[in-house]
Amino acid sequence: MLEVTGLRKRYGALVAVDGVSLRAGKGETIGLLGPNGAGKTTTVSIIAGLVQPDAGEVRIDGRVLISDTDPAKRDIGLVPQDLGLYDEMSARENLRLFGALYNLEGAKLRRSMDEALDLVGLKEREKDKVLNFSGGMKRRLNLAAALLHDPQLLLLDEPTVGVDPQSRNAIFDNLEVLKKRGKTLLYTTHYMEEAERLCDRLVIIDCGKVIADDTLQGLYRMVPAANVLEIELEDGKMNGLRVEDLRSVTGVASVELRGETLRIGVSDLSANSAGILEWLVEKGHPFQHLASERASLETVFLNLTGRSLRD
């Protein structure tokens, strides 16, 4: 559905996008993950035809976008990071305008507006002016405005910025519906939890370059300690435990001691957990509680770039 090859864009001395390539198949949801200023929005802007790249090309369903009026743009729905709405107009008036930009009119436009408003749960408020909407409602309408012409590819540029958790969940529910309908979503965010929940595959971008492109599982595998075993030892059984000895056990990537609790990083939970637990018991350190957690995307990003995702 979407094929981006070797995109490059420079603003003066700043290289905003430096050879970005990515693909998104039909029905796939791709997360474009990176810190602020990484080049996500510029990449999306190039894909949407808003910005001309210095090099590289964008193909939508195999067709290269070549002009402002390229019919291939009808396959793209853009949800801009800045709210693309007229506050002085009602929700329905906004949708009528944005539908008309794609030559929609009459019954077809009305049907599209009704469907979009139903999806985002704003049918009851369709006649209200946007300036009376909450931030979350505006974000939902911002999404609805991109759906009117039934695009196959949705470009979502941080669509949940500045909204409360409830509205964020509502938007996520909407996106999951769209995903089920077979839409291809390219979702930029710097919220790891959003990417984890929604995306089939993640493209991590930093300083304008793609530094990883894989499924969530694939990305976790890049981290030496993809899982953390949290082991709470029985009272008084800490005596004599040497962290250095534990590090020599097969599969242990890292060890951290927090009071009576050990946090042991392991690369393969199913292969290594049993050996570690046996070792502890054999050495006289029985445990009373055991839990495991997966390494976060933050950890993945930190591991790949050496800095935090939210820098």
Next chain:
Amino acid sequence: MLIPFLALMRKDLRLFLSDRRAVLMSVVAPIFIASFFGYIFGGGAGNPDTSPIAVLVSDEDGSRFSQEIVTRLKAETSLDVTPATPESARDAVRRGKATAAVLIPKNFSVEAARAFLFGGAKPEIGMLYDPSHGLEMRMIQGIMAGAVMETAGKQMLSGRGSTQSGLTLPFRMSPEGVTSGRGVQYNGYAHSFGGMGIQFLLMVGVDVGIALLLLRERGVWKRMRAAPLSRGALLGSRAASSSVTSMATLIILFAFARVVFGVRIQGSMIGFLGVCAAFSMMTAAFGLLIATLGKTAEATRGIAILATLLMVMLGGAWVPTFVFPKWLQAIAVVFPTRWAMDGLDAVTWRGLGFSAVALPIALLFGCALVFGALAVMRFRWEAD
């Protein structure tokens, strides 16, 4: 209390100074306008460059007396005297090509001499004038009276000791403001509504440009650019809506002037609508061009105000162009505000037909096309 007050003040100053172009324009614009007015009004020492007033003279008398009057008028540096027939003089004044016309009738010298030496009925000199130039008319009347009296003194008093009637003017002047027809009074509201309408529509044009720049800062612009729309459609639709608004504004202005002040479209109604449409399109295109001048709305506003004031000033909406020096009058001809003003005057109180406004309309449309093309070429299309 003082700390937040100073902090707020410091913030405002810092923001103001951060945009160098806006700062520059806020200083340059008043300097330019003050210098301009100071120059055209002579800067206290009189402006030697001020161009002479165009006056046509029809001498049907053709006597030595009348010829000397004409010679004296020609010698007056503040007048630009050209011979004409009564008919062509009336037509030129009506069309605004000349400010006034002096009509010296047949037998003027004989009747004037009789009146001067023996009293009795005084001959009449016709004074046709453009009623929008009332001040100049008074000046011409004074010069005319002086020329006649000097000539009469020289030719009629030589060898005579006194006159019967004393030294009074041996003629009467019959001034006639040339409007759409004889007896039709000049309505000054027609000119003022045209002038103010033009000025405010230019301001509307500036708003179009500023609004476009502000739109770029919102997501709406991205949404519009993401749609399969041509650049012409994006800017053209904005220009069209602005044109419609401007045209409606002009029509409402003149409808108000008609109802309240009795301003009538005495000439071609199609010509009037044509001038309104052409000027509205010109202002819309001017607005689009404005949007290409600066990077930010703040910086552009300063440039736009300067450009607007320049067009309004040189178009003659504030002060009549006759007070301009010659070279400036020559430049003023290229400003579309001047053509719009001339066009509106022509079809309102001058009562002229479509042919009189065909050229202004064509020039205004041409200007709209040039401004629009420049705007499309120079506009920064990429979203910020």
